[in-house]
Amino acid sequence: MAEAEVAAGESSRRFPALEGPRPVYGTCCPGAMPRTGTEVRSKALLACTSHAAGSCCGSLLLGSATMVPRMLLLLCCFCLLAFPPPGPLAVEAFVGGYGINYGRIANNIPSPDKVVELLKKSKIRNVKIYDSDHNVLDAFKGSGLNLVIAIPNGLVKDMAANESRSMDWLNQNVKPYLPQTRIVGITVGNEVLGGQDQSLYQPLVDAVKNVYNGLKRLHLEKEIELFTPHSEAVFANSYPPSACVFKEELMPYMKPLLDLFAMIHSPFYVNSYPFLAYISDPEHIDINYALFKPNNGIVDPNTSLHYDNMFDAQIDAAYAALHAAGYDDMEVRVAETGWASSGDQNEAGTSSENARTYNFNLRKRLFLRKGTPLKPKRPVKAYIFALFNENQKPGPSSERHYGLFLPDGRISYDIGVSGLLPSSASSSMLSVKKIRAGGWILHYLAMVLLSIFIFGP
Incomplete structure (x- = not known):
């Protein structure tokens, strides 16, 4: 992960290795x-x-x-x-099923005030950022939008050193902004476990515990959700979905995290990218399967469950890994998912049409509030990556072309986002639900x- 990304805590979206065989998916x-x-x-x-x-x-x-x-x-x-x-009444950390990642590694995107205006116009209520920038926190005051802020990877060791440092961070970046800014979640690190910097593994566990203890001292542990997003690199294999397990070498760090999240009822967040799976092996993966388009799909030989899209299969793979580790009741949510509209010559499938198709079909799927083949009664919730193209991000060209919106606020491609229905009523009202x-x-x-x-x- 490049230094600029580590500082911002954003995903490098490493290309996941394909484990195991990959079939060609065609009254009153x-x-x-x-x-x-x-x-x-x-x-x-x-x-x-x-x-x-x-x-x-x-x-x-x-x-x-x-x-x-x-x-x-x-x-x-x-x-x-x-x-x-x-x-x-508890604060809902995620209203409806659709959210957006608001990354800012760019020098040409709108100001935070303009972004809030854009989000309201687009009826996007759930927003996740990769830091705790005070300009953003100020802009979100009184907006009624749900905001998840982050402790980036570069601060994980600092948060792990002692609980007082975590308290300082909370007192500077959370407490002064409540309740005007609806801070409903905090992420600690991003894609740490399974990443290249193994020196962050144990500090991540300690940092999460310290931040949670700080939230308790401020009596905010029931108001603010705490989690850390994982990449597909935490899994030993993911095909078929039912065979997915966590990598054994990561369990000394994963287990204490899962124990804490199970105790405080936090979901397991995973960054799910069918796009990355496809470009890593375009010869053997049907792009229609990755794009939610009509296809033959796959049948899991162990469960006989049929999957007609890779997104659902990746989520159920995470559920299978949690089951194998003994955490059946934990919900899986998606912290990042998206499709690049442009890329390098060796990045197959990068086009505006494919990006539009994926994001349009994904939005439609999320608004149906349905579950997966393995968990049909548990609606899927996901944060889309990303709000804007970020022209200063390092890495392959695709990293700079995930945005739903152009720097001037116009849509990158039409997925009907300007016509999105609100996922919740005004923040000043109690919905019947x-x-x-x-x-x-x-x-x-x-x-x-x-x-x-x-x-x-």
Whole structure:
């Protein structure tokens, strides 16, 4: 990894070696109530209202309230308000399924203020950066956008040295900006394990622990998600997906990280690039399989699961590795994925058309909120790489051509991004989904019913 990238903490997107053989792929309100620990109380309330009033609670609100004995209604309200739902409303680190990486190794991209304007116009709510630049943090104040900031690789050893250094970093880069800037996550390092600088392996583990302890001291451990993104280099093999395991030599460092993330319910983040897999062996990988286009796909011989795209296969490979290591319940999310619109002569498949196809199909797939063949009920969430082409990035030409937008803010290619639907309501509002998730809909219902009791006829 070049020095400039280490300082910024960005991915070098090393070409993954292909492990193993690669084939040629040619009625009433009860149904609306949340399934929470307060379900018994909600059913009791609905029974009280619907049976006494002879209608559902929708009818009750429209004028049947007088048919309900007022003392019984008051009792229901008291029960709902006296027994709150378990736990407060938590900050959602990732809203919806679509996010973007905002890299800035360039001298021709818009100012952070203009970037916030662009993100709002494009309805992109989840943003990840590779440092904690205060100009960016200031620009995001009051925007309502979810922001993940980073401790780059160059600071990992410093964070690992002692907990006080981590506290200093948090006090300088996080605490002063909350809550106006919605800092919902912190990444510690990027693609450290499996990387060339093995001197960072143990410091990464220590740094993550120190940062977490610092968040606890600031009472932010439940407000801010902590993670470290991994490259495909942490896997010993990835084909078929069910056979994927972590490299044995990395387990002394991977296991304590996974233990901590399992305890604090942080996902496993992986940088997933079908593009890199394809350009490393274009003769044996069907580009349609990599681009989400119609193809025969593959069948995992161990699970009989069919995969019609490489993106899903790479995610399920990560799930298989977690399963083999004993972390079945950990969610896999994608920290980076994308396709270069231009590249060197030896970088097969780099074109604006392929980049548009991959990103268009990926966006459509993420907005469907569906899972993978192995985890069909767990929607996939991913940060796209990247917001802009970065003209000062080192490495092959493709490294400078991942952007969805040109430096002047125009789209690089049309994937319908200007017409994206918001993945969440305004930050000043509680969405119905969040209310239901926290069990708070019962309290809102109780307040409505209590108002009917007091002010009703």
